Amino acid sequence: MNESLLRRHRRCCPVSALALVNSILLAGFASAQTTNAPVKLPTVVVTGESEADAKVQPAFLPAVEGTRIYSGKKTSVLDLDALPTIVNNNYRQALALTPGLLLSEESTPLVSIGYRGLSPHRTMFMQVLKDGIPIHADMFGYPEAYYTPPLDTVDRMEFIHGGASLMYGPQPGGALNYVTHLPSRAAKFSGGTSQIFGSDGLYSTFNYASGTEGRVGYYAYYNHRQADGFRAANSDVNLHTGSVKLVLDADTDSRLIFAFDGYQEEHGEPGGLSLTAGPNYNVDRTATTRFNDRFRLERYFPSLTWEKDFSEGTKLELKAWGGYYSRFSKRQTGGGFGTVAAGAGNAIEFQEFYTAAAEARLRHDWQMGEHTHTFAGGVMLYHLDSPRVDKTGTTPTAEDGVIARSADRDMLYAPIFVENKFTFDKLSITPGLRIENIVQGVREKVNTSKTAPTPPTPAVPLGAKDEHSFVPLVGLGLEYELKPKVSAYANVSQSYRPMIFTAAVPEGGGTVVNNDLAEGKSWQYELGLRGHPQPWLTWDTSLFYLDFENQVGSVGSAVAGTLTFQNVGRSIHQGWEGAVELDLVGLYDQVNKSDAADRWGSVSLYANAMLLDAAFKGGANNGKAPQYAPEYLLRTGVNYRWRDRAKVSFLGTFVDDHFADDANTAAFQVPAYMTWDLTAEFKVYKDSVSILAGVNNLFGEDYYSRIRGDGIDPAYGRNYYVGVSVKF
Numbered sequence: 011m012n013e014s015l016l017r018r019h020r021r022c023c024p025v026s027a028l029a030l031v032n033s034i035l036l037a038g039f040a041s042a043q044t045t046n047a048p049v050k051l052p053t054v055v056v057t058g059e060s061e062a063d064a065k066v067q068p069a070f071l072p073a074v075e076g077t078r079i080y081s082g083k084k085t086s087v088l089d090l091d092a093l094p095t096i097v098n099n100n101y102r103q104a105l106a107l108t109p110g111l112l113l114s115e116e117s118t119p120l121v122s123i124g125y126r127g128l129s130p131h132r133t134m135f136m137q138v139l140k141d142g143i144p145i146h147a148d149m150f151g152y153p154e155a156y157y158t159p160p161l162d163t164v165d166r167m168e169f170i171h172g173g174a175s176l177m178y179g180p181q182p183g184g185a186l187n188y189v190t191h192l193p194s195r196a197a198k199f200s201g202g203t204s205q206i207f208g209s210d211g212l213y214s215t216f217n218y219a220s221g222t223e224g225r226v227g228y229y230a231y232y233n234h235r236q237a238d239g240f241r242a243a244n245s246d247v248n249l250h251t252g253s254v255k256l257v258l259d260a261d262t263d264s265r266l267i268f269a270f271d272g273y274q275e276e277h278g279e280p281g282g283l284s285l286t287a288g289p290n291y292n293v294d295r296t297a298t299t300r301f302n303d304r305f306r307l308e309r310y311f312p313s314l315t316w317e318k319d320f321s322e323g324t325k326l327e328l329k330a331w332g333g334y335y336s337r338f339s340k341r342q343t344g345g346g347f348g349t350v351a352a353g354a355g356n357a358i359e360f361q362e363f364y365t366a367a368a369e370a371r372l373r374h375d376w377q378m379g380e381h382t383h384t385f386a387g388g389v390m391l392y393h394l395d396s397p398r399v400d401k402t403g404t405t406p407t408a409e410d411g412v413i414a415r416s417a418d419r420d421m422l423y424a425p426i427f428v429e430n431k432f433t434f435d436k437l438s439i440t441p442g443l444r445i446e447n448i449v450q451g452v453r454e455k456v457n458t459s460k461t462a463p464t465p466p467t468p469a470v471p472l473g474a475k476d477e478h479s480f481v482p483l484v485g486l487g488l489e490y491e492l493k494p495k496v497s498a499y500a501n502v503s504q505s506y507r508p509m510i511f512t513a514a515v516p517e518g519g520g521t522v523v524n525n526d527l528a529e530g531k532s533w534q535y536e537l538g539l540r541g542h543p544q545p546w547l548t549w550d551t552s553l554f555y556l557d558f559e560n561q562v563g564s565v566g567s568a569v570a571g572t573l574t575f576q577n578v579g580r581s582i583h584q585g586w587e588g589a590v591e592l593d594l595v596g597l598y599d600q601v602n603k604s605d606a607a608d609r610w611g612s613v614s615l616y617a618n619a620m621l622l623d624a625a626f627k628g629g630a631n632n633g634k635a636p637q638y639a640p641e642y643l644l645r646t647g648v649n650y651r652w653r654d655r656a657k658v659s660f661l662g663t664f665v666d667d668h669f670a671d672d673a674n675t676a677a678f679q680v681p682a683y684m685t686w687d688l689t690a691e692f693k694v695y696k697d698s699v700s701i702l703a704g705v706n707n708l709f710g711e712d713y714y715s716r717i718r719g720d721g722i723d724p725a726y727g728r729n730y731y732v733g734v735s736v737k738f
Contacts, residue, residue, distance in 0.1 A: 067091070067166055069107075069548045069591070070540060073438065073489070076317075077327045077371040078177055079386045079429050080170070082440045082487020082499050084536050084552055086589075088167035092649065094657040094691035095702050096161045097206050097731050098214055098235060102706075103687055104161055106645050106661045108169060109587040109618035112638055114716045115725045117239055118277045118305070119249050121158050122716070125183040126172070126556055127583045127624035127639030132156060135507070136183035137175055141190055141269070143313055143331050147363050148394050149179065151421050151450055151511040156337060157273055157309045158188070160233040160251060162204070162216040165189050171587075172554060173503035173534030176427055176444045176485045177386070182505035182532045182558060193227030193257050194220040201738055206702065208731030211238035211246075227257040240726060243298040244278035251275075263319040270312045279303035279341070282721020284348025284677065291348075295712065295724040300351045302406040306338040311365075323375025323382070328368070335363040342406040347677060348721035351406075358401040358411055367392040381435075387428035394421045396511070416456040417473075419511050422449045429485075440487040448479045448508055479508050479529060496541035505532040505558075532558040546596030549589065556583035579629020581636050589618035611652030619644040626672070634674045640666035640682075647686075655693040662686045670717035683713035685725075691735075700735040 067089045073081040086108045090096060096103050101121055105111045114122035114130040124130030132154035138145050146153045168187040170178070175185035194200050201219040206212070218231040232252040239245025251273040258266040281300030283289050289297035311333035318326040338360050344353025371388035396419040403411035429442035453474050454460075460470035485503035492498060507530035538552025559580040593614045595607045624639040626632055644664040651657050664684040671678040689704035707728045716723040 069542065069589075070550070071168060071170075074373070074384050074386075074431065077325050077373040077386055077388070079373075079384060079431050079440055081431050081438045082489045082501050083175075084171040084499065084501065084538055084540075084550070086169045086171065086550075088169060090161060090164055090166060092651075093659050093661075094689040094704070095204070095700075095735065097689075097702065097704060097733070098208070098212060098237075099158070099161050100687070100706065102663055102685070103659070103661055103689065104167070106647065106659075106663075107589070107591065107616055107618065109589050109645070110171065110620040110643065111169070112640070112643055112665070114638060115714075116716055116723055117241070117245055117247075117726055118279075119158075119235070119247060119275050120156055120277075120305075123186070124638045126554065126585070126620070127581070127622055127636045128183045128558075129636075130638050133183075133186070135181055137179040137181050137185035139178060139185065139187040140271075141313075141315075142187060143329060144179070144367075144392075145188075147335050147337065147361070148365075148396060148421065148511075149392060149423060150448060150508050151394065151396065151419055152361070152363070153181070153510065156307050157335070159190060159253075159271075160216065160231075160235075162233060163190050163218070163231050163253065165191050172501070172536055172556070173485070173505040173532065176442045176483060176503060177429065179425075180444065180446055180481075180483055180504075180506035182507065182530075182534060182556065190253075190255070191218075191220070191229055193222055193229040193255065193260070195222045195227060195260060197221050198223050202736060204702070204733060204735040206731055206733030208237075209729035210240045211236070212729075212731060213237070214733075222257075222260070225259050227260050229253075229255040229257075239278070239280070240296055240729070241280040241298050241724075242294075242296050243280065244301050244303065245280045245298070247275075247277040249273075249275040265315075265317045267315040267317070268312070269315075271309065273307070273309040275308075276304065276306045279305055279339075281345070281351065282348055282718055282723055284721050286348070288349035288721075291714070291722050291724065295727075299345065299349060299721065300342060302356065303341045303351070304339065306336075308334070308336045310334050323373075323384075325373045327371045327388075329370075330368045332364075332366040335365065337361045337363075340403065340407075340409065345720070347719065353406065354404070355411070356403040356406050356408055357414075358403050358408065359398070360401075361396060361398045364395045365393070381433050383433055384431040385428070386430070387426075389426050390424065392421075392423040394419075394423075396420065398511075413456050414458050415454070417511075418453045418455065420451050423447070436491040438487075438489045440489075442485040442487070442503075444483040444485075446479060446481040446483060446506055446508075448477075450477045450479075450509070450511070451475070452511055477509055481506050481508075481529070481531075492539075493541075493543065495543050496539075498539050499536075499552075500538070501534075501536045503534055505534060506530070507532075530558065530560045532556060544596075544600065546593035546600065548591045551586070551588040553586055554584065556581075558583065579626045579631055581624060581626045583622065583624040583636070583639070585620060585622040585624075587618075587620045589616075591616040608653075611650060611656065614649045614651075615647075616649065617644070617646040631672045631674075634672065635669060637670055637672050637678075638668060638680075640668040642666045657691045659689050660686065661689070665715065678717050680715060680717060681713070683711055683715065683725075685709070685711040685713065698737050700737075701732075702735060703730075703732045705730050 071080040071085040088108055101113050112124040122130040123133045128135040134153045138155040146155050166189050170185045172184050178185040199221040203217045206214040214235045216233045220229040235249045237247045253271045255269045280298040283291040285291055313331035316328045340356050340358045342351040342353050342356045345351030369390040373386045375382050375384050398417050400415040401411035402414045424447045427444040431438050431440045454472040483504040488500040490498045535555040536552055540550035542548045591614055593612045595612050599607050620643045624636050626634050647661040649659045667682040668680050669678050670680055686708045687706045688708050691702050693700045710728040714722050714725050
């Protein structure tokens, strides 16, 4: 894209999005004012659905669901059934209908999602859960979500925006919860298989069986994905994952759910490029700079859930989970930003995570005067042991070597959280309190960079640290029903980010931690208006303000022996988010009293945007923008759906230029980009056989959205897939 087009692209997109959203919001609100109020039906609580029962779901979470309160919080339901089947876990498509979530794209199975200018790396500033259970390697000491479930098995994703996630955890980036399919209750046995083939050797298969026999329901799947990747070498992927879910007495007031997940994945790391030295991005964006770097992940996790409905307004949920998680990487020494690694050896890193945890949640409706109020609260007990070993290999491909560093890490986490929704006719007030209680410990057993330094540098004692944090967090949510299915909401919440393991005891011999290092804390404010006043219109618009102080970062260079972990400053993130979806055929039917949607299907236009102003205030990066904080992020497109027999989506993503580091260095600038995906799914034989096809990055946009210390990580160019899905 030339410079003049780039400037025009950056100017027009936010303004156009804002105009589109505001005009449709005004029309929808006017319609709600003039339409006769519909009969208000009782809330139907759906905690998950089977593959066979898939249907389009509401865009927002209800005020109360199960043991959780959502009133006064900004929420989104990312309904994957609204789109054609998403192939190869393409999160650019999965996030299409939700504002503010920035995807830092890469061609591996790993996922990095940021929010409102918070770092996207492995979604580390966000709570990430699967069926309400945390799936980070460790919730705090190493909060990186290397594992995510295959989207084929996900019914929907629930996102609680901003700091309104006190019910899940204290991270400032909100909470993303994957809700997976439940067993089918319509038959004793059902199942399906999909076989997908695509560019660069892509092959994906997803196979499942589901049903209910007597009191027991079952759902099991196996997913395998492999690809050669589009880079010249070492960009291959090989993934195997499966799960078994058993549900006892699903139709009663006391349900027992057992699940077991297994996951194995390996991929190559082809290294980064640059615009100047080494393999040049502008000359060959498929070039490889690291031919021997590999990454492996394993995860085996069982869980057990007991749900008890004592009455319609009193519910108890008990969960227990645990298991084994490991992360292995080997990376050749030598090389730099965008240059070929040429060292004679490699660095081998192996981390293990042994988790045991339990959580209890209670929801109880209670009466005061003429109104019904709702209490929700719970407690979690979470224990983690995480040994880490770093070795030095003697060859670029070595799988083992001499121990350079070894440490034992552990954490005990015991939070308590309570909320109460006070209801006064159309107004609800929901105060919340979360007590964070975290004990972390790190013990170095070996560190050759400290005990055997290069003279005249003196030896450094092995690190040992215990950290106990006891932090109360508060939140307050308000919601007022302006008209049926139209409400205003406001929320203010505290967030908290404790010290991670590497900041507690740094690995390098020349690396230190300031004695007065404080944990990061934030306040987040939100004021919004949302509605679903007509079946053909859904919208949400809000202003937000995030004040994040005492952020922990590093200053200096580990190579020079002057790297210091310290509080690098306070940042202010403020802006606007809006989302709208308009079904043109539904609108036509209402105006003309017709049934065109039944005959021809629905055509939904959607747009969502975030306008962001983020900057550091004080500290080493004063006045600079935080990493991955574009001034605008816009998604727009059209979805066509006909009788659940045909789905076609044309999905666009537009992102302003931004930096991939907090220092805003020139080499880490990510230029603005726009990319489109075209995907389709057609049932060709009854309800059993479907054809899937798609072109990702339809117009071949040349872009990247991820830069790491080893260089620019090119995004995938135009690529294709086609496949078949059979259900029985």
